[in-house]
Amino acid sequence: xxxxxxxxxxxxxxxxxxxxxxxxxxxxxxxxxxxxxxxxxxxxxxxxxxxxxxxxxxxxxxxxxxxxxxxxxxxxxxxxxxxxxxxxxxxxxxxxxxxxxxxxxxxxxxxxxxxxxxxxxxxxxxxxxxxxxxxxxxxxxxxxxxxxxxxxxxxxxxxxxxxxxxxxxxxxxxxxxxxxxxxxxxxxxxxxxxxxxxxxxxxxxxxxxxxxxxxxxxxxxxxxxxxxxxxxxxxxxxxxxxxxxxxxxxxxxxxxxxxxxxxxxxxxxxxxxxxxxxxxxxxxxxxxxxxxxxxxxxxxxxxxxxxxxxxxxxxxxx
Amino acid sequence: xxxxxxxxxxxxxxxxxxxxxxxxxxxxxxxxxxxxxxxxxxxxxxxxxxxxxxxxxxxxxxxxxxxxxxxxxxxxxxxxxxxxxxxxxxxxxxxxxxxxxxxxxxxxxxxxxxxxxxxxxxxxxxxxxxxxxxxxxxxxxxxxxxxxxxxxxxxxxxxxxxxxxxxxxxxxxxxxxxxxxxxxxxxxxxxxxxxxxxxxxxxxxxxxxxxxxxxxxxxxxxxxxxxxxxxxxxxxxxxxxxxxxxxxxxxxxxxxxxxxxxxxxxxxxxxxxxxxxxxxxxxxx
Numbered sequence: 001x002x003x004x005x006x007x008x009x010x011x012x013x014x015x016x017x018x019x020x021x022x023x024x025x026x027x028x029x030x031x032x033x034x035x036x037x038x039x040x041x042x043x044x045x046x047x048x049x050x051x052x053x054x055x056x057x058x059x060x061x062x063x064x065x066x067x068x069x070x071x072x073x074x075x076x077x078x079x080x081x082x083x084x085x086x087x088x089x090x091x092x093x094x095x096x097x098x099x100x101x102x103x104x105x106x107x108x109x110x111x112x113x114x115x116x117x118x119x120x121x122x123x124x125x126x127x128x129x130x131x132x133x134x135x136x137x138x139x140x141x142x143x144x145x146x147x148x149x150x151x152x153x154x155x156x157x158x159x160x161x162x163x164x165x166x167x168x169x170x171x172x173x174x175x176x177x178x179x180x181x182x183x184x185x186x187x188x189x190x191x192x193x194x195x196x197x198x199x200x201x202x203x204x205x206x207x208x209x210x211x212x213x214x215x216x217x218x219x220x221x222x223x224x225x226x227x228x229x230x231x232x233x234x235x236x237x238x239x240x241x242x243x244x245x246x247x248x249x250x251x252x253x254x255x256x257x258x259x260x261x262x263x264x265x266x267x268x269x270x271x272x273x274x275x276x277x278x279x280x281x282x283x284x285x286x287x288x289x290x291x292x293x294x295x296x297x298x299x300x301x302x303x304x305x306x307x308x309x310x311x312x313x314x315x316x317x318x
Numbered sequence: 319x320x321x322x323x324x325x326x327x328x329x330x331x332x333x334x335x336x337x338x339x340x341x342x343x344x345x346x347x348x349x350x351x352x353x354x355x356x357x358x359x360x361x362x363x364x365x366x367x368x369x370x371x372x373x374x375x376x377x378x379x380x381x382x383x384x385x386x387x388x389x390x391x392x393x394x395x396x397x398x399x400x401x402x403x404x405x406x407x408x409x410x411x412x413x414x415x416x417x418x419x420x421x422x423x424x425x426x427x428x429x430x431x432x433x434x435x436x437x438x439x440x441x442x443x444x445x446x447x448x449x450x451x452x453x454x455x456x457x458x459x460x461x462x463x464x465x466x467x468x469x470x471x472x473x474x475x476x477x478x479x480x481x482x483x484x485x486x487x488x489x490x491x492x493x494x495x496x497x498x499x500x501x502x503x504x505x506x507x508x509x510x511x512x513x514x515x516x517x518x519x520x521x522x523x524x525x526x527x528x529x530x531x532x533x534x535x536x537x538x539x540x541x542x543x544x545x546x547x548x549x550x551x552x553x554x555x556x557x558x559x560x561x562x563x564x565x566x567x568x569x570x571x572x573x574x575x576x577x578x579x580x581x582x583x584x585x586x587x588x589x590x591x592x593x594x595x596x597x598x599x600x601x602x603x
Contacts, residue, residue: 063447063481070451102438
């Protein structure tokens with residue numbers, strides 16, 4: 001199992017803030033909107049350097065999303081940011097009609113996604129957002145794994161013409177993706193080539209998948225670890241090639257099992273290459289208050305859970 | 319498109335558009351004639367007289383021209399007829415309204431690339447926000463053109479409308495003229511019975527808007543109030559016209575009731591309606 005050096009501990013929302021700032025420098029059409037959470041989304045650098053392109057939308061997310069569609073119509077590249085719950089479920093119809101159906105170049109930027117939001121509890125811990133967004137025709141859905149990947153993804157979606165959903169989080173998390181690695185929308189990232197089982201992971205669970213790879217290696221299991229940062233469009237070729245090689249797969253995500261990354265992979269494999277599959281995800285439950293680590297432990301989103309899932313998957317191989 | 323500069327020429331065009339509206343909804347036994355008929359005069363005045371727009375070369379961005387948004391997308395028949403008659407797309411295409419593979423979807427959409435449509439509307443309350451976003455873009459880019467919007471009065475029951483009203487005032491979007499189609503009717507009855515909104519003028523004033531009132535079915539009123547609204551552009555406040563209209567205007571048996579909000583006339587009713595709106599020099603599609 002390949003080792004990755006931890007380059008630091010940073011939150012992915014800061015990667016978004018840094019990427020937005022860079023995107024703003026590179027293209028004067030980039031504008032940013034925020035619904036009263038500028039500090040939480042680390043948008044201050046953009047706001048300070050480009051005050052005329054920063055739009056405080058207030059606690060009025062529906063208007064923010066539709067107004068972003070209007071800005072995009074006129075030629076702007078709006079990045080609309082708020083907590084993931086308010087960026088998706090609260091404004092689903094605005095995204096559906098004004099952005100997705102109208103195919104507007106709006107970037108929906110969702111922070112504090114998943115259980116790792118922590119103590120604020122289940123009202124804010126959305127675990128359904130990937131499912132909601134991926135069902136919308138034409139919507140790109142991205143869930144990067146660390147600070148550097150989030151920064152690169154933010155800059156990449158600025159150059160992509162069409163609606164995008166970018167999901168990131170609150171806690172400090174290991175940084176291991178090289179700072180200069182370009183982000184390719186829709187292209188899976190191979191982190192370790194293996195032959196016994198494939199772990200497909202997204203977001204914060206990617207680092208845990210790497211840890212699981214090492215734990216499995218100690219048990220003599222050679223795991224392939226692939227970072228699926230883009231849930232839609234899904235990298236079909238990479239997933240099918242890996243599943244064919246290893247013969248069993250695990251998905252790992254900080255999201256509901258229903259509607260998440262695992263769901264997308266299972267649908268693909270079910271149609272093209274039926275393969276034993278295990279899921280590491282939240283199983284039809286809301287979250288609750290607690291520290292991120294406590295919550296990940298309680299809801300089964302751990303390194304040990306990935307290891308166990310990999311062993312179950314291997315046991316199911318014919 | 320040639321601008322129409324006399325009331326009589328606009329009135330003639332309005333009669334033709336009313337015929338289009340009735341024939342379109344009749345042909346597919348569905349659609350929304352009532353509100354469409356009420357708004358025909360204002361749509362005609364805007365698209366053939368007041369708006370500075372380039373119908374023949376539709377540009378999605380609307381940069382360098384006036385832009386129109388219909389927030390209450392269900393009155394698509396009047397929108398489509400006005401767009402076609404003002405040169406955005408061929409008039410005969412009106413015959414495809416609501417039919418399979420049409421660009422003239424039941425509610426306006428960009429998905430089929432119909433020239434003139436800049437965003438999908440139909441789910442109410444969103445178009446005003448979209449228009450405010452585009453008005454803000456024009457401000458940022460120093461494009462000194464006007465964003466025109468029509469909303470329904472029942473639509474003001476949507477909370478998002480008031481988010482947009484707040485936003486437009488806060489951002490000083492004084493390049494927007496919004497007409498509220500004040501016909502006081504919605505699907506389930508009168509707006510007062512369904513969900514009474516009172517003190518309209520005071521509400522908009524309290525949010526920091528310029529407020530004007532107009533009879534949207536009276537040419538003298540339209541020709542007086544719209545220029546008055548335009549004179550307030552650039553004054554630091556968004557502008558709203560409370561536009562009193564009659565649902566079903568122009569067809570006697572469709573007026574004074576909410577029954578024709580979303581119902582198409584049958585053959586006999588169409589004949590009776592068209593008899594009140596003689597065919598014009600522009601001709602039926």
